[in-house]
Amino acid sequence: MTLLEPGVDPATLDTSAWGGRHAHDPTAVRDDDGTYWLFSTDAFSEGPVRAGVQVRRSTDLVTWQFHGWALPGVPSDGAAWTGAEGLWAPEVVRVGDEWRMYWSASTFGSRTSAIGLAVAPHPSGPWEDRGLVVTSRHDADGPNAIDANVVVDDDRHWLVYGSFFGGIHVLELDPATGGALDSPGPGQPAWGPGWLVARRPRSVEGAIEGAFVLPRPGGGWALVVSYDSLFSTYHVRVGVSASVTGPYVDRAGRDLRDLDADPATVGTPVLAGHRFAGGRTWLAPGHASVLTDGDVQLLVHHVRDGDDPTQHEVQVRRLVWTDDGWPLVSPQPWAGPTESTDESAWPSDVADLVGTWEVVTFEQTATSGVTASHVVEVTAAGLAGVRALGSGRFVGAWLPAGPERAPLHAVVFPSWDAVRDRAALSFTATDDTGRTVFGTRTA
Structure with missing residues (x-):
């Protein structure tokens, strides 16, 4: 300054x-x-x-x-x-x-x-x-x-x-x-x-x-x-x-x-x-x-x-x-007035999680510098045991591999994809160790 x-x-x-x-x-x-x-x-x-x-x-x-x-x-x-x-x-x-x-x-x-x-x-x-x-x-x-x-x-x-x-x-x-x-x-x-x-x-x-x-x-x-x-x-x-x-x-x-x-x-x-x-x-x-x-x-x-x-x-x-x-x-x-504020209309079905997601993981010991995104595919078969709690809340292991496979407390909601300039679903989630993951569905 x-x-x-x-x-x-x-x-x-x-x-x-x-x-x-x-x-x-x-x-x-x-x-x-x-x-x-x-x-x-x-x-x-x-x-x-x-x-x-x-x-x-x-x-x-x-x-x-x-x-x-x-x-x-x-x-x-x-x-x-x-x-x-x-x-x-x-x-x-x-x-x-x-x-x-x-x-x-x-x-x-x-x-x-x-x-x-x-x-x-x-x-x-x-x-x-x-x-x-x-x-x-x-x-x-x-x-x-x-x-x-x-x-x-x-x-x-x-x-x-x-x-x-x-x-x-x-x-x-x-x-x-x-x-x-x-x-x-x-x-x-x-x-x-x-x-x-x-x-x-x-x-x-x-x-x-x-x-x-x-x-x-x-x-x-x-x-x-x-x-x-x-x-x-x-x-x-x-x-x-x-x-x-x-x-x-x-x-x-x-x-x-x-x-x-x-x-x-x-x-x-x-x-x-x-x-x-x-x-x-x-x-x-x-x-x-x-x-x-x-x-x-x-x-x-x-x-x-x-x-x-x-x-x-x-x-x-x-x-x-x-x-x-x-x-x-x-x-x-945040994209302004186009954003949904009605949580009752957010995803409430486990099937809404299926798709291709671009994800960033914040490890507790790896917050230095910049973390690049990676792509994960979520399939219906991989959602066994995941529970939908309504208003975008989900609990369970729904990301497919690696340490992110741990059970997550997730919130899924409509957003505006700033990279592709279009509406898309996003999520943010954490597990019981304190790892945080967030991402946007691209397909």
């Missing part, structure tokens, strides 16, 4: 062709008129850019128009605490008639960081600074105060935050003000840290960030979080818990705070770098948020162009839940 140099006029920066490009660490909301608003880090891969949180808008979550910046720059208290020249990873939530934006201020490689709050009557602004919520110091052990996510659990509000260094923590908020519950006064920050819910060992540089917690169907919570290198091996894993404050475990029952296990085996991978034959190479997807829009949930994340990793853009994918309550994501980018 390069920030605006002194003396450069922000008005000279041509954003007309940005669209969804340069959107990093994105979060999306929908206003009462049905317009979607995207907020993201002050990042631009090709030159100088001003600070203040980038804002985009869309009517379909596919085509984005750059709207401007939420703030005139880094708020003074955030700049004074951190020396930051730009803002990172904004989180925007609605509480009553007020929209709240939690921004992060920091510098690369430093734990001297701050999360602040701004409020507005509408996602388009105007945004008013309300001071700091939580801070951290590089020379003090504990979490890094960046990457905010707000969780509402009945009448209690929580801030999920943190990154490398001390891991992911949860801090309680005051629902009335949006500040930390134990803040010494309005606009004054708490010194955390709250509850530790996820952490990785120093052997992998503690590489974990960009957490997002959402409710599970039927109760409990799911933690969506990004692992590894931002520029190459970035990927998304999940864990679940009965409580917002943890503990969170993966499908194999491993605690996401486990520092003794092989760090490549903790957490269930749901999205990593991949390529379908004839399509673009998607590299390092991550820092995801989840937009709940009526009956559909969507994973909103950034991703890099495998042919030019300096280029990043926003991408939206359907998020679905298995029969036993695990969040998984579509192999295909």
Whole structure:
């Protein structure tokens, strides 16, 4: 990321062709008129850019128009605490008639960081600074105060935050003000840290960030979080818990705070770098948020162009839940209003699984770089023992060979094949070891 140099006029920066490009660490909301608003880090891969949180808008979550910046720059208290020249990873939530934006201020490689709050009557602004919520110091052990996510659990509000260094923590908020519950006064920050819910060992540089917690169907919570290198091996894993404050475990029952296990085996991978034959190479997807829009949930994340990793853009994918309550994501980018949101009409017959599928498998120990797709043929004879549970949910061993032959908890749904530019069935599935598979039927 390069920030605006002194003396450069922000008005000279041509954003007309940005669209969804340069959107990093994105979060999306929908206003009462049905317009979607995207907020993201002050990042631009090709030159100088001003600070203040980038804002985009869309009517379909596919085509984005750059709207401007939420703030005139880094708020003074955030700049004074951190020396930051730009803002990172904004989180925007609605509480009553007020929209709240939690921004992060920091510098690369430093734990001297701050999360602040701004409020507005509408996602388009105007945004008013309300001071700091939580801070951290590089020379003090504990979490890094960046990457905010707000969780509402009945009448209690929580801030999920943190990154490398001390891991992911949860801090309680005051629902009335949006500040930390134990803040010494309005606009004054708490010194955390709250509850530790996820952490990785120093052997992998503690590489974990960009957490997002959402409710599970039927109760409990799911933690969506990004692992590894931002520029190459970035990927998304999940864990679940009965409580917002943890503990969170993966499908194999491993605690996401486990520092003794092989760090490549903790957490269930749901999205990593991949390529379908004839399509673009998607590299390092991550820092995801989840937009709940009526009956559909969507994973909103950034991703890099495998042919030019300096280029990043926003991408939206359907998020679905298995029969036993695990969040998984579509192999295909969201295509907008043409997508089916009526789950009752999704495949409900085992025979619907027959066909030729192009599949990508995310092994827990093989999420580095890019995984290429491979073709599998699913026959009626190979579906013995597979059970259809309705609304696209299936359980059983239905992929034909290799480690993928293990019993899968799968969700099958209509999608838009971005490579062939046509409607197609897709699926996403996981097994009890934590391996994840997704793919699209091509014939």
